[in-house]
Amino acid sequence: MKTIMLLVITGTALLSTAVAQDKSARKSERHAAFKELRSNLHVWFERDVYPTAKVLHDQYDASLSGQDLQALQALRTEAKRLKEQITADLKSMRSTLKRGDRDELRDKIDELRDRYHDAVKQLLDRLKPIAKRSRTKLREIFDANEDKIESWRDQARQTVGDWRDEHDDLTFKGMFGHGNGQLPLIGADGRRAAIRFILWDGTMPPAPQSKVVHPSRMPLTVSPAPTGNTATVHAANLPDGQHALQVFDMNGTMVRSMQVTAVAGQVNHSIDLSGLAAGTYMVSINTPAGRSTTNVVVNK
Numbered sequence: 001m002k003t004i005m006l007l008v009i010t011g012t013a014l015l016s017t018a019v020a021q022d023k024s025a026r027k028s029e030r031h032a033a034f035k036e037l038r039s040n041l042h043v044w045f046e047r048d049v050y051p052t053a054k055v056l057h058d059q060y061d062a063s064l065s066g067q068d069l070q071a072l073q074a075l076r077t078e079a080k081r082l083k084e085q086i087t088a089d090l091k092s093m094r095s096t097l098k099r100g101d102r103d104e105l106r107d108k109i110d111e112l113r114d115r116y117h118d119a120v121k122q123l124l125d126r127l128k129p130i131a132k133r134s135r136t137k138l139r140e141i142f143d144a145n146e147d148k149i150e151s152w153r154d155q156a157r158q159t160v161g162d163w164r165d166e167h168d169d170l171t172f173k174g175m176f177g178h179g180n181g182q183l184p185l186i187g188a189d190g191r192r193a194a195i196r197f198i199l200w201d202g203t204m205p206p207a208p209q210s211k212v213v214h215p216s217r218m219p220l221t222v223s224p225a226p227t228g229n230t231a232t233v234h235a236a237n238l239p240d241g242q243h244a245l246q247v248f249d250m251n252g253t254m255v256r257s258m259q260v261t262a263v264a265g266q267v268n269h270s271i272d273l274s275g276l277a278a279g280t281y282m283v284s285i286n287t288p289a290g291r292s293t294t295n296v297v298v299n300k
Contacts, residue, residue: 255281
């Protein structure tokens with residue numbers, strides 16, 4: 001009898017361990033798949049949408065009075081800071097959920113909802129007069145580009161649909177609707193689209209975070225060093241295919257962005273740095289295997 005009980009207990013423990021490991025593996029697989037979706041949407045937006053969207057953004061800003069543009073820029077900065085605060089609080093809440101304290105999590109969610117509801121409402125109240133005065137220009141932009149904007153939304157929906165079909169064996173609770181939600185002109189309709197467009201500062205939304213790989217795994221260099229108006233980026237050990245090559249200043253602002261193609265794991269790409277102020281910049285190449293970075297000094 002003791003032997004039988006021992007076998008039962010051991011078998012139950014092994015089964016529980018196997019189930020827990022399977023759940024953990026499936027959770028990691030879901031997060032990896034969702035990250036892939038966000039990355040695909042980001043690359044597509046940067047390549048096919050951003051150039052036109054930036055022109056429309058500049059046209060809208062040019063239509064504003066100096067006073068309205070100054071006020072709007074302040075609102076954009078405030079909106080960006082508010083979004084960063086919300087993101088930080090959400091990360092904190094996810095950490096609380098991992099610790100299993102659901103009561104504390106509910107309290108934090110209620111507090112977060114109340115606090116940011118008021119802050120967002122106040123920001124939108126200050127935005128309304130600017131939106132009202134620029135209503136004619138907004139309508140002109142959206143009407144003239146209605147077909148193009150709708151085609152972008154169709155492409156985004158198609159990308160999400162294809163991705164969902166590819167991962168139909170996984171369950172995604174509450175994970176849909178967010179992949180394209182941060183992209184101007186794409187993730188909303190009507191009034192929300194107009195508000196998001198007005199508050200957009202004209203820069204590319206941040207790319208989904210990817211792990212930074214050790215330089216020895218995907219070596220990335222820039223020559224000559226220091227450089228002037230033109231430099232060549234050399235990268236090795238990359239997955240073959242298209243990857244995003246970006247240049248950032250030391251404030252984290254992206255100043256150059258382009259698609260490069262790795263062949264036999266290699267990239268040798270010339271980038272135009274003319275127009276940039278002298279100083280140090282970060283060069284980054286993003287791949288499904290991770291992100292490799294290096295610095296480049298621009299001398300004038």
